[in-house]
Amino acid sequence: MRYMLLIHQDENIYKSSSQANVTAMSSDYAAFNEAMRKAGVLLSGERLQFTDTAASVRVADGRTEVLDGPYADTKEQFGGFYMIEAPDLDQAVAWAARCPAAQNGTVEVRPIWELTGN
Secondary structure (H helix, E strand, C coil): EEEEEEEEECHHHHCCCCHHHHHHHHHHHHHHHHHHHHHCCEEEEEECCCHHHEEEEEEEEEEEEECCCCCCCCCCCEEEEEEECCCCCHHHHHHHCCCHHHHCCCEEEEECCCCCCC
């Protein structure tokens, strides 16, 4: 079954980190990515740019509204994702626990709603 690991972190941690800390975080993610590749569970994943580059879109009464930045003002922001293949939720949770983001943020694990037919 496919699962999304949705990474939620305070992006200010990255904005205010020293280059040494950023390098350490990058190597932690590189090791995590390699472990998932070797285990054959990684399907895809991407890091997102900071929320100050985002736009939120909503359609109300036929009018499109575009807001700068994220829609919700939250302590943690959606910063990236992994899509993995795991036999069950327990295994997906185990991978989420290994994600470096779990150390200072939240990794939400969500099963993919598999569409059938056309």
